[in-house]
Amino acid sequence: MSEIDWHYPRRELAERYLQGVTLGMMNRMALLGVRRVGKTEFLLRDLCPLALEQGYLPVYANLWASPEHPHETIIEALKLALAGLKDKKRIKSVLASEVKKLEVGNSLIGKMGFEFNNPLPVIAPGVLTHVGQLLTQLVETPKCKPLLVIDEIQHLAESPAFQPLQGALRTAFDLHGSKLPVVYAGSSRSGIQAMFADDKMPFYNSAFMVEFPAMGEELVRHCCEILRTRFELHYDVREITDVFVQRFDNSPFWLSKLIQYLVMNQCSVKTAADVVQDQLVLDGGFEQLIQKLNATDKAVLTLIHERCSRLYAEDTLQLMHDRFGLQVKVSGVTASLKKLKRQRLISQMGRSDYLIENAGFVEYLRQQQGER
Numbered sequence: 473m474s475e476i477d478w479h480y481p482r483r484e485l486a487e488r489y490l491q492g493v494t495l496g497m498m499n500r501m502a503l504l505g506v507r508r509v510g511k512t513e514f515l516l517r518d519l520c521p522l523a524l525e526q527g528y529l530p531v532y533a534n535l536w537a538s539p540e541h542p543h544e545t546i547i548e549a550l551k552l553a554l555a556g557l558k559d560k561k562r563i564k565s566v567l568a569s570e571v572k573k574l575e576v577g578n579s580l581i582g583k584m585g586f587e588f589n590n591p592l593p594v595i596a597p598g599v600l601t602h603v604g605q606l607l608t609q610l611v612e613t614p615k616c617k618p619l620l621v622i623d624e625i626q627h628l629a630e631s632p633a634f635q636p637l638q639g640a641l642r643t644a645f646d647l648h649g650s651k652l653p654v655v656y657a658g659s660s661r662s663g664i665q666a667m668f669a670d671d672k673m674p675f676y677n678s679a680f681m682v683e684f685p686a687m688g689e690e691l692v693r694h695c696c697e698i699l700r701t702r703f704e705l706h707y708d709v710r711e712i713t714d715v716f717v718q719r720f721d722n723s724p725f726w727l728s729k730l731i732q733y734l735v736m737n738q739c740s741v742k743t744a745a746d747v748v749q750d751q752l753v754l755d756g757g758f759e760q761l762i763q764k765l766n767a768t769d770k771a772v773l774t775l776i777h778e779r780c781s782r783l784y785a786e787d788t789l790q791l792m793h794d795r796f797g798l799q800v801k802v803s804g805v806t807a808s809l810k811k812l813k814r815q816r817l818i819s820q821m822g823r824s825d826y827l828i829e830n831a832g833f834v835e836y837l838r839q840q841q842g843e844r
Contacts, residue, residue, distance in 0.1 A: 476698060476702055478694075478695065478698065478728065478731075479513065479517050480687065480690070480691045480694045480695075480724075481517070481518060482514055482518050482687075483518060483522065485514070485518070485685070486514070486518040486519045486522045487522065489501060489503075489519060489655065489682075490519065490522055490523055490526065490528075490619070492680075493619070493653035493654070493655060494528070494617075494619070494653050496650060498679075498680040499645070499649060499650050499652070499653055499654065500645065500653070500654040500655075500656070500678060500679040500680065501654070501655050501656070501679055501680050501682055502625070502655075502656040502657070502658070502664055502668060502679040502680070502681050502682065503655065503656065503657040503658075503682055503684040504658070504661050504664060504681055504682065504683050504684060504821075505657075505659075505661070505683065505684035505686070506659070506661070506721070506723075506827070506828070506829050506830070506831055507659040507660070507723075507829070507830075507831070508659075508723045508724070508725035508726070508831060509684060509686055509722065509723060509724065509831075510684075510686075510687065510724040510725075511623075511657045511659070511684050512534070512574055512623055512657065513571075513574060513724070514684075515532065515621055515623060515655070515657060516532065516567055516570050516571050516574060517571065519621065519655065520532055520567050520619075520621060521564075521567065523619045524560060524563060524564065524567075527617055528617045528618065528619045529553055529556075529557065529563065529610075529616055529617060529618045529619065530553075530563065530567070530618075530619045530621060531549050531550060531552075531553040531610070531618055531619065531620045531621065532549060532566070532567065532570055532621045532623070533545050533546050533548075533549035533620075533621070533622050533623065534570070534623040534624055535622065535623065535624045535625065535627040535628065536623075536624045536627060539627065539630075540592060542627060542628060542634060542637065543595050543599055543600070543603060543637050546603060546622075546637075546641075547599075547602065547603060547606065550603075550606040550607065550610060551606065552566050553566075553610060553618065554606070554609060554610060554613075557613060557616060591631075591633070592631050592633035592634075593633060594633050594636060595633065595634070595636050595637050597636075600636055600637060600639075600640040601640075603637070603640055603641070603644070604640055604643070604644045607620075607644045607648065607652065608644070608647075608648070610652075611648045611651045611652050618651075618652060618653075619653050619654075619655070620652060620653070620654045620655070621654075621655045621657075622654065622655075622656050622657075623656075623657050623658075624657070624658055624659060625656040625657065625658045625664065625667065626658035626659070626660045626663025626664045626666070626667060627658075627663075628667065628675075629663055629666045629667045629673070630663075635673075635674065638667070638673065638674040638675055639674040641674075641675075642674045642675055642678060645678070646678075654679070656679060657684070660816065660819070660829065661819035661821065661827060661829065662813065662816060662819040662820075662829070664681075665819065665820075668681065683821075686721075686722035687722060687724060688713070688716075688717065688722060689709065689710075689713045691716075691724060691727065692709050692712050692713045692716055692727070693709050695712075695727065695731050696709050696712065699731070699734065699735070703735055705734065705735070705738060707734065707741060708741070711741050712727075712730070712741055715730065715741060715745045716730075718835055719745055719749055719752075719832055719835050720748075720749075720752070720831055720832050721828070721831040721832055721834075721835070722831075723831040723832070726748055726752055726831065726832065729748045729751060730744050730745060730748045733747055733748060749832065749836065752831070752832045752836075753832075753836055756830055756831075756832070756833060758830075758832075758833055758836050758837075761815070761817065761830075761833065762837065762840065764815065766808075767796065767798055768792075768798060768800055768804050768805070768807075768808045769808045769811060769812060770796075770837055770841070771792050771795075771796040771798055771800070772805060772808040772809065772812065773812065773817065773818070773828070773833075773834055773837065774834060774837070774838065775788065775791075775792075776818060776826045776827070776828060777828050777834040781824050781825055782824070783805050783809070783824070783826075784802050784805055784806075784824075789801070789802070789805075809826065816829055817829055817830060817833070
């Protein structure tokens, strides 16, 4: 039996993004989205191969590959790209190795951020100069059209030691302009905002922010078709879609866990969903998170999940009283929002638009509170 490719291709989306950063509309784009929504797989399986197909040289760097030394990851990616300038097979091999790392997984996948035991040393000026030289060499190589893809870009906001690297990259990107299109992605909206929306940071206002679209029933249909044709397993698309959307907040990672369980155990969707949700709860430390929340925090989270954008409105405060039995003032909502942002449970995308960062957390919270 041949190996199964579970990847759901998103070529149209890849074409849109590639055109966006290469046709003069914008030089740099930052993809926003919660953890495990499929951004890295999209970059490696859709965007980079399409770029290579259309004559670009994709240079992929995941900054979580070496958390304490992100500059080394960038340097290695640039050197590999320069070494593969005349050999597409070599570039494809590099991308394939990154895909394999993604499939195998590691302890870093899904983390919100890093805590370094000791202060990190500032990156030496000579190293930063070397990064700039490699980027210049890439851009100035005849007939080379580079596309730089930096994954987990928010990691550069995790330590003050990385700020000089941010500055060096921003300087190089500004210098080369449209000759060096860049696509950033990260697993924390708040982390990316800390870099691109703070006027004190080197990357301030230097990229067009795009919300990465989550997949829905189309991904479930793709998986169910494979279950039917390769395993002779017949499951209802709507039932799995309900679990995918309601329990897992459209996370392909947790859907893949569900599918794996169904293949191995050939049980009901409900049984598999219960088991995978237990894994999700343990992985996200949901029990510990819930213990840190008061009743107002939980109510605010629930309303954000339901896309309530008028959290300070009088009718919302009345709703919190009628539905949750809470007497809450505007100051109480403000305090909860600050707390939830500090704990990285939500991110703020505008003056009054908030988004949940932890897939499946609010649904689990509802279950614990007996809501249906």
